[in-house]
Amino acid sequence: MQKDFRLEWRQRAALNGMLLYVSSTVFVCYLSFSSRGGQLPAPAWNALFWIVLLFSAVNAVAKGFLQESRGRMLYYYTLVRPQAVILAKIAYNALLLLGLALVAFVLYSVVLGNPVQNVPLFVGNVVLGAVGFASTLTLVSGIAAKATNSSTLMAVLGFPLMVPMLLLLIKVSKNALDGLEFEASRSSLLTLVALNMIVGAVSYLLFPFLWRS
Amino acid sequence: MKKNWWKALSVVLLLYVAVAGLLLPVPRLAILNETIRNLYFHVPMWFGMTFVLLASVYYSVRYLRTPTPELDIRAHESARTGILMGFVGLATGSIWAKYTWGAWWTNDPKLNGAAIAMLIYGAYLVLRSSFTDEQQRARISAIYNIFAFATAMPLFYILPRLTDSLHPGAGGNPAFAKYDLDSNMRLVFYPAVIGWTLLAFWLAQLASRVSLLKLRLYEKQLA
Numbered sequence: 564m565q566k567d568f569r570l571e572w573r574q575r576a577a578l579n580g581m582l583l584y585v586s587s588t589v590f591v592c593y594l595s596f597s598s599r600g601g602q603l604p605a606p607a608w609n610a611l612f613w614i615v616l617l618f619s620a621v622n623a624v625a626k627g628f629l630q631e632s633r634g635r636m637l638y639y640y641t642l643v644r645p646q647a648v649i650l651a652k653i654a655y656n657a658l659l660l661l662g663l664a665l666v667a668f669v670l671y672s673v674v675l676g677n678p679v680q681n682v683p684l685f686v687g688n689v690v691l692g693a694v695g696f697a698s699t700l701t702l703v704s705g706i707a708a709k710a711t712n713s714s715t716l717m718a719v720l721g722f723p724l725m726v727p728m729l730l731l732l733i734k735v736s737k738n739a740l741d742g743l744e745f746e747a748s749r750s751s752l753l754t755l756v757a758l759n760m761i762v763g764a765v766s767y768l769l770f771p772f773l774w775r776s
Numbered sequence: 777m778k779k780n781w782w783k784a785l786s787v788v789l790l791l792y793v794a795v796a797g798l799l800l801p802v803p804r805l806a807i808l809n810e811t812i813r814n815l816y817f818h819v820p821m822w823f824g825m826t827f828v829l830l831a832s833v834y835y836s837v838r839y840l841r842t843p844t845p846e847l848d849i850r851a852h853e854s855a856r857t858g859i860l861m862g863f864v865g866l867a868t869g870s871i872w873a874k875y876t877w878g879a880w881w882t883n884d885p886k887l888n889g890a891a892i893a894m895l896i897y898g899a900y901l902v903l904r905s906s907f908t909d910e911q912q913r914a915r916i917s918a919i920y921n922i923f924a925f926a927t928a929m930p931l932f933y934i935l936p937r938l939t940d941s942l943h944p945g946a947g948g949n950p951a952f953a954k955y956d957l958d959s960n961m962r963l964v965f966y967p968a969v970i971g972w973t974l975l976a977f978w979l980a981q982l983a984s985r986v987s988l989l990k991l992r993l994y995e996k997q998l999a
Contacts, residue, residue: 702923709916710906719902720920723895724927730885758930765926769919772840 578659581623585667588615593674605678605740612671613733616692617725619663624656624700625707625717649701649770653763656697664689680742688735691752695728695759702766705773731755782974789971793817796964814872816964820972821865822890822932828976829858829897833925836918845991848914851921852904853983859897861976866890889931896928 592611596603603611639648668689672679679685700721707716731751738748797816832854839847869887870880881887903920907913 699927702919706903706916706920709912710903711908712906716903716906720899723892723899724924726892727889727927727931754930758927761926761930762923765923769840769922772915773919 581619581659581663582666584622585615585619585663586670588619589667589670589674592671596675603675606737608675608678609733609736609740611675612667613692613729613736615667615671616660616664616689616696617722617729619667620660620693620696620700621717621721623659623663624697625704625714645771645774646767648774649705649766652701653698653766656701657694660693660697661690664693679740681739684745684748685736685739688732688739688752688755691755691759692728692732695732695755695762696725698759698763698766699724699728702770702773705770709773728755728758731758783978786971786974786978789967790975793964793968793971797968800960800964811872811876812961814868815961816968818865818868818872819965820969821861821868823969824973824976825858825861825865826929826932827973828854828861828980829925829928831977831980832858833922836921839914839918843911843914845910845914846988848918849987849991850980850984851918853987854980855897855900855921857976857980857983859894859901860979861972862890862894862897866894893928893931896924900924 592615668686671677703721703724704717707713707720710716731754735748735751735755738751793816797813832851835847835851835854839851869890873882874880900917900920904913904917907916
């Protein structure tokens, strides 16, 4: 498990590219809205933030399986159990997305202002979002990698599957923006945790079958 | 004939629903009025869809355990029937909304959830068509089918409950809670659910039989 994680970590060539991707997306958003003096109303700020995260997540996670060579897959296959591979991939992707999300958040608040009133809730929400995106997209990228037109499939399969999660995330972060107390978003947070667990468990169960082919 | 009793039951129940659903008295509720009869045609679609998609997941799980082309065909045709039921459900709901709310579509969590779930299953069909190898297609679409069911069901049954909605049964709008008092409506509603669900299974069975026959014919031509 730990070794697997290190194997993932070693091929982090894409990481710098992803960081640059996020920064340039944020900057493009900033420039597009600069006619308003760089100040966005809170709902638009929220929506834009999650769209930036969504697209960078799809791009970041898609690399995980699409760039894997066939030989290396076979090599992993002989070494470890498939469950270890999916867990390691999910953990790696979650950490990757978390890093990306935090960088995006910092950059975003620097250029577009930071209207968040309840920062701990917002950050906790971002953590849940990163884990959820990672566990959904890891399996989807594994599926898409097997097909012929994989980059289109990645978006077609991934976006609708992430919508339930995204709706909850946007709702909670709206609460955090408005500075509502924790009670207001507790049921949504719990549902989010439950959804993450369902998706993670299903990925864990299904991946061995995907792996075999 | 012994095996086919449920098809006859479906026909009888649906005939009964069509006649009784349009003729029996219904309670007078504000705004809903006579459109309440849509309960017999719109709501059972979602029941039928859920059950037939559940059957599809069952076949997909069985396919992953013992891969045979027959199980793959059954899973695929059940999912397609589920999508058909979903579209009919959206259409009946949309027509109803035009006369009750005055718009074909409103920005409502239940409506959006149903539309997104249809997108998820549309992606299933796209996924199937993007493989050339049959075994790989069957295996991977079975995996996606299970995954899609696990994420689409919260959209139907959990998320709308968390937010207020214009849809009957949410946010204080009249729905089941009030029908409970009215046993006349139950007399039609329960048979409607059973009848439409059986019809969905019948459709799925017929579609799988056609696909299986096509497969056999193809194999015969090859041999």
